[in-house]
Amino acid sequence: MAKRRKVNNMLGLAVLATVYAKPMHPYEMASVLRARGKDRDMKIKWGSLYTVVRNLEKHGFLAVAESVRDGAHPERTIYRITDAGRQEYADWVRELIAVPEREQPKFEAALSVWGVIHPDEVMVLLRQRLALLEEEVAGQRETLAQHCREVPRLFLVESEYDLAIREAEVAWIRSLLGELTSGSFPDLEAWRAWHETGQVPSDVADLMERGSTTD
Numbered sequence: 001m002a003k004r005r006k007v008n009n010m011l012g013l014a015v016l017a018t019v020y021a022k023p024m025h026p027y028e029m030a031s032v033l034r035a036r037g038k039d040r041d042m043k044i045k046w047g048s049l050y051t052v053v054r055n056l057e058k059h060g061f062l063a064v065a066e067s068v069r070d071g072a073h074p075e076r077t078i079y080r081i082t083d084a085g086r087q088e089y090a091d092w093v094r095e096l097i098a099v100p101e102r103e104q105p106k107f108e109a110a111l112s113v114w115g116v117i118h119p120d121e122v123m124v125l126l127r128q129r130l131a132l133l134e135e136e137v138a139g140q141r142e143t144l145a146q147h148c149r150e151v152p153r154l155f156l157v158e159s160e161y162d163l164a165i166r167e168a169e170v171a172w173i174r175s176l177l178g179e180l181t182s183g184s185f186p187d188l189e190a191w192r193a194w195h196e197t198g199q200v201p202s203d204v205a206d207l208m209e210r211g212s213t214t215d
Contacts (some may be wrong), residue, residue, distance in 0.1 A: 005092065006059040010042045011052045013096075016061065016089040017082060023065040023080035026053050041158050053079060061085035107169075119188060120196040123180050130173045137166050 017038075018029045026049055038044065055064040057079065065080040081089070107129075114122055140163045147156055179185040194200055 003095070005088075007052065007055045007061065009048065009052050011044050011048060012056055013092055014038050014042060014044060014051060014087070015056060016085055019062065019079060019081045020086070020089065024079065025076040025078045026050055027076070029053070061088050091152070107132045115191060115194070119180060119191050123177060126173055126177050129171065130177065133166060133170050137163065137170060140166065
């Protein structure tokens with residue numbers, strides 16, 4: 001089970017990773033994070049960057065290295081990672097690698113209530129999603145192949161993982177579409193009848209009723 005952290009925002013992890021190599025001011029942190037594409041690896045709310053940096057400092061994970069003034073620009077505070085920050089950073093990464101956490105993708109949420117849409121329309125929507133995913137996967141494969149020639153694999157495994165997840169989703173949607181298209185998907189006819197007659201099948205109604213009593 002994941003433990004409760006003093007700074008639990010994933011942007012905090014990204015900041016610690018960024019200043020691990022050298023001290024930076026928040027504007028430079030944001031520039032480096034964008035350049036590294038970290039907003040694709042984790043959910044980042046850029047507007048909370050300064051708040052996260054201050055919280056990391058408050059809990060002893062960052063410390064002020066110096067304040068500098070560059071010409072007419074406002075004074076900038078440069079932060080360095082502390083020993084406690086290095087320990088927190090490494091411990092956080094260990095936990096994220098070792099302890100699986102339940103995530104809630106929007107696609108999964110949609111699938112949990114997809115019965116409200118006619119199965120014929122669902123098939124159209126799934127084909128649309130599949131086409132977009134296949135295009136995305138092809139682009140990711142090309143980009144990853146190019147990066148493999150220029151960047152050590154140590155810094156590419158997150159891209160490999162994301163590609164593997166996308167490829168698995170493509171394979172699963174193709175299989176699901178195959179069942180829907182062939183008619184082998186269980187209860188497909190009852191699902192169609194629900195939309196064509198407006199009558200909710202009794203077994204579905206029972207499940208909906210049971211679900212409503214457990215909310």
